Amino acid sequence: MTWNYSKKTTELFMNAVQGKPGSHLGEIEDPDGIGEHGSIACGDALRFCFRTEKHASDPRLDRITEARYLTFGCTSAIAASEALCAIIEEGNFTPITALGITNNDIVSYLDGLPQQKIHCSVMGAEALEGSIFDWAQRRGVDLNELGIDILREEQEEGRLVCTCFGLTEPYLLRKISELGLRTIADVSNAVKAGGACMSCHHVPGGLQDLINQTWGDSQTSFRDMPALPMIGDPKASAPETPPVPTSMSPYKFAKEVERVLEESIRPRLKNDGGDIEIIDIKDKLVYCRLLGACSTCASSTQTLKSMVETTLKEHIDLDIRVVSV
Secondary structure, three states, rough: OOOOOOOHHHHHHHHOOOOOOOOOOOOOOOOOOEEEEOOOOOOOEEEEEEEEEEEOHHHHHHHEEEEEEEEEEOOOHHHHHHHHHHHHHOOOOOOHHOOOOOHHHHHOOOOOOOOOHHHHHHHHHHHHHHHOOOHHHHHHHHHHHHHHOOOOHHHHHOOEOOOOOEEHHHHEEEEEEEHHOHHHHHHEEEEEOOOOOOOOOOOOOOOOHHHHHOOOOOOOOOOOOHOOOOOOOOHHHHOOOOOOOOOOOHHHHHHHHHHHHHHHHHHHHOOEEEEEEEHHHHHHEEEEEEEHHOOOOOHHHHHHHHHHHHHHHHOOOOOOEEOOO
């Protein structure tokens, strides 16, 4: 998939990878604050650090003079990191006032980001927060005394929801509320939760339940759905599969499946170097196979179940079953 990046995003990215003067890719020796966010194992990761001009008597008045980063990520991850460093250096921030920088400030500095890349800006804001927490510990600044609650324990305590990215229930509930995330796609775009194996989407206590808990939505959660056989289970093609509803003809049903695949599923697979092909549709059974990189992925079966089938259920009919061929 080709992303529609702004001119500013492209320019910052190119300057960084070419090492042009004024770019910020790199590390600071013996930094005053360092923070990390993300997962190299499953996607984007960022290490952010800064140096301050220390105030003689009050560490709360230290000024950030230099910011640098290392990232394992895409164009938007690099550009968002560049934007974060530029905002900080241009703004003459103290570490305390830098806490006011949000992911929206980063997106605005870049003149926008594709919705699927918003998580790169969130990653920068989270790494910044971690670095300021580190600075406060080094300088003996009591953030709680200042009414600042950096919830580092969220990453260590609480029930683990997204195992791929190590994201816990307290953290996800906070980000869902702070960023106004109302769909699973919103959550994945913003913080990447559910964006890898997708097994946390509709399980009890998963992303949909956390969204419902936050906003009081009365959407159907996985715990309300009837048990379904796993992909590849012979029962999945049993004759008792309910027929297509009379309100939707087989032709219309097939067209809806094709539409959802084209609009919601195929772009996500292509982003990982894969694709999908429909082999046949019988009643509510959708026979398909993954192509490209997705066809040889160890989690291909999980992808069909947790992403393809779940998306079709959400958009068309809860009784749809995907069968791998």
